[in-house]
Structure formats: structure tokens, C-alpha cells
Amino acid sequence: MQSTLRQPRVALGWIVFLLIAVVGLFYVKWFPYYNRAFVAASQHSIGKSILMGASSSAPPASWQAAIDYALAYGKAIWQAMVLGLLLGSAVQALIPPQWVARALGRTDFSSVVKGGLMSLPGMMCTCCAAPVVAGLRARQAAPGAAIAFWLGNTALNPATLIFMGFVLGWQWMGLRLALGLVMVFGLGYLVNRMVTPKEAEASREAMAQLVSTDEPGTAFTRWVKILGTMTLRLIPEYIVLVLILGAARAWLFPHIGPSIDNSLLWIVALAIAGTLFVIPTAGEVPIIQAMLSFGMAAGPAGALLMTLPLISVPSMAMLGRSFPTRVLTVVTLAVVVCGVISGLLAIVLGF
Template identity: 70%
Template structure:
């Protein structure tokens, strides 16, 4: 997918508003709160209770009350970031010139993957809150690999989470996450770009020409409001339903937490799959793993959760089902599980 030549549009003068929204929103929702939380992590070696099971020794039995309790706790933790994600995802499509996204992220080489991964670093969003932005990037013809790298990089390479992890779990865990996270973000992004067919690349170029033409006319702010409303109506209801279902099913996904979950390969694979399916807020994996290790769970399953809890989930996969081919999302899901298994095996081999 090749970027087209710049064309004047109604969005050419609104990009500073997008930049201001991104900086102000991320500062309020992410940067400032995480700055303060880092001091808490350093002094107490904790960032709170596990959202998976609170102060209990295991998740609650499957029920609608468990579903509602988890949905409320999760919603309280992420609603501001989700709102920001919807605002940014719609603003990408309305306030930025269409060719800008394609120029930076639209090609199918490694350059767009590298750009997507690096742009994710200041975002620090959980997988579901980053999903609307990813949908906006794909709507503006970002390559699959560039968008996947941005999506995964937000949670896996989150600098704040790495700091929390170092203070709470130990810097060896943070190092494992960083090394495998870099491989996951840029490796799976590159693989996604390799799956692009010539026909898809030509279709993306043709669609980009249409988008540039569409932006020449109309009020960009009215377009922003319209896109925001469409994204919210399409993404939020299915997101809420899936979070409720996962909240109810967490006792099935994590049926036991304790010494009985050892370093056997079956447990590592099982926890890798469960972590890939489940949904958590940003940095939620840190107290979850801390609580599980304190109850005697093996380091192998903990390593699996380290790499699979944050990057994707059933809700975020559903939110992006229209933005990527099923084959791409399947490859990403399988790849995340594979990295989780690798992390578990390395944690055991390195004597964590």
C-alpha cells in the first residue's frame, strides 16, 4: 500500500486539534496518574488488589452477580480511557488529512510496523481502549502490520506497566516482558503485513484516493461527531456484553489458583489461552500475577499470563473484527498464545 500525493482538504487545518486532544487526554487519563502510581509501586511493592479475584484465593463462581461485579470494577478502571479511545479513533478519521496515516503506516514493509510500535509507546492503553484508535487507523488505510503493532504495543510495551512490574514483581519479570514484548509487537506486525495480497494493496490505494476526495468538502467537526457516534453505537454494546460474559466465566477460565498449578506444560498452555481470552485494564496483569504467585502458583503459568493477559482479549478481537481479515486476527491470537508459552518455559528455565 503506497501513500498518495498530499491533497488539500478540510482536515488540513484541524490536525493541531487532534494533537492537542491526544496530548491533553493522555496526560489526564494516563501519564499523570501513572507517574503517581509509580511512586506507590516503588514504596509499597503493590499497585492494588487483583481485579480477577480481589482479596479472595480464587475467582468467584460463575454467576450474573459475578459478571456484574467484574464489569463494574473493570468499567470504573477503564471508562475514561475508553472514551478517549473513541474520541481519538474518530478524530483520526475526521481531523487528520487522509494521506497522513497512509504515508506513515500505509506501506507493507517493516517501516510501517516500526512506526506503529513506536507510536504506541505514549498511548499506554489497554487492548480494548486502543481498539477504537486501531479501527480509525485501519479506516484510513494503515497497513495491517502497522495497526497490529500499534494495537499490541500499547499494552505490551507500556513503559508505566514495565516500571510497575519491576517494582512489584521484580526486574527480571520486567526484562522478560520487554524482550519478548518487542519480538511480539514487531514480529506479529511484520507477519501481518506479509499476509497482505497484491489485490488488497491495490484496493487500499484506491480507497485512499476516495478518502482524500471525501475530505475536500464538508465540516470536519460534524464528520467527527458523526464518526464518533457510529463507532460508539457499533463497538460499545458488544464490548459490554462480552465483558459481562467474561466476568461471569472467569471461574471457568481460572478454575484453580495455588500450588496445584505447577510448571507442567499443560498448565502453561492452559493459562496462556485463558490469558489471551480474558480482558483486564491497563497493568491489571501485575497484581493478578502477584496474587497468584503469593498463593503458590508456578512461575511457568505466571510467565504465560505475563504475555497473554494484556495484548488482546475476546472483546478487543470482536471490536476489530471488521478492521482485519479473520486470518490476520487468528494469526495474532495464535501468536500471542505462542509467546505466552515461550515466556512460561523461559521463566521455568531461568529459575524465576
């Protein structure tokens, strides 16, 4: 009888979750990006660089620089961040934990593939995807599957790839797609291989407890509680880190011009800077376009192509409790190395 009564509640939870996902993504991502694709095709631009505007250098480090960047960045991403928090909390409150375990709980390559494919409709920036990743991990999704979902939102974003083709050139889009596939599925597989027997056993015990425990209150009250907890835990540190990075733009990205050549030093330096910095979805496209127009070489641009969108200091901080430190360390180093490889390939291929 209890199972019979539970079925309508589970079905209602799924309906609400899917409505939020479909309506939210249509309003925040799919429809705006559909229109922007025509702008990219006709004007070969999707706007100014959020990093430096029309200038060849970022403003000096100051409170004003921090506030200006935080406001511009916040204006670009706040709707997606709200959607990310709603979905990240809804995953934990509205979807049965067994479903997450069946779909993404195995520490094999199949869960990585599923996580990567599930990311494609999201098209979120690394920080807006982070609450959803946190929600999946709270429901014991395998680390590699969650990493594939996280990186897939940025590296394989279909809209960004289209913008990139029209604005930067289809050779840049091809480079991004090829390396993005390697990063999403290869790194996801590697992270799953890093799971220790002790961690796997702890995950099984946590899942068994989630399934057997009858959580108090209705699904709606649990959802509100989880949403509030996630917001209070993730957003304050996120805002502080965005302010710090906004002020530090001048240090991370010096004066852009022909002096930034194809030397390995510049490629490595900008790969590290791109890994640390935070941008909105597709923000790397106008940033790289502006830098190339000021005379920067293709190698450093290739490094930024793969590092600017994938991760950032704020997104890593938001997921600090969701993954072991060694996993986030490996992901960070892998993104830097991928950026260096991307820069070197841009030189070899004659971009």
C-alpha cells in the same frame, strides 16, 4: 485558491487532534501513572487483583459475578475508552488521509516500526486502543503497522514495565520487554507479509477515493457522526462480552494454589485463558502478584505475563471489521504461543 483555503482547516484539525491526544493522555494516563510509579516503588504493590481480589479463587459463575466484574473493570477503564473513541474518530475526521498513508500505509517493516513507536505514549489497554486501531485501518494504515500499534500499547507500555519491575521483580520486566519487542515488531512484519496483491490494490483504490472525495459537512460534523457510529457499533458488543467473561472467571481461572505447577498443561491452559480474558491497563501485575503469593508456579505466571494484557475476546470483536479473519486468527495463535514460550523461559531462567 481551494488549496489555500483548505490549509487553515487542515492545520486546525491537527491542532484539535493533538490537543485531545496530549491533554487526554496526560489526564488519563501520564499523570496518574507517574504517581502510581512512586506507590509501586515504595509499597511494591499497585492494588488488589481485579480478577479475584484477595481470594484464591474467582466467584462462581453468576449474573452477580458478571455485573461485579463489569462494574470494577468499567470503573478502571471508562475514561481511557472515551479517549480511545475520541481519538479513533478524530483520526478519520481531523487528519488528512494522505498523512496516515505516508506514515503507516506501506506494507514494509518501516511502517511496523512507526506503528510500534507511535503506541508508546498511549499506554492503553487492548480494548481502549482498539478504536484508534479501527480509525487507522479506516484510513488505510497497513495491517502490520496497525497491529504493531495495537500490541505496542500493551506489550511495551512503559508504565506497566516500571510497575512490573518494582512489584514482581526486574527479571519479569526484562522477560516482558524482550518478548514484547518480538511480538510487536515481529508479528507486525509477519502480518504485513500476509497482505495479498488483491488487498493491496483495494487499499490503494480506497485511499485514492478518500483523497479525491470532498466529504460533505465540516470536519466537526464528520467527527461527531463518526464518533456516534463507532460508539454504537463497538460498545454494545463490548459490554456483553465483558459481562460474559466476568461470569466465566471461575472457569477460566480455577482455584489458584501450589497445585498449578510448572507442567506444560497448566502453562498452555493459562496462556489460552489469558488470551481470551480482558483486564485494564497493568492489571496483570497485581493478578500475577496475587497468584504467586498463593503458591502458583512461575511457568503459568509467565504465560499470563504475555497473554493477559495483549489481546482479549472483546478487543478482537471490536476489530473484527478492521482486519481479515486470518490476520486476527494468526495474532491470537501467536499470543498463545508467546505465552507458552514466556512460561517455559520463566522456568528455565529460574524465576
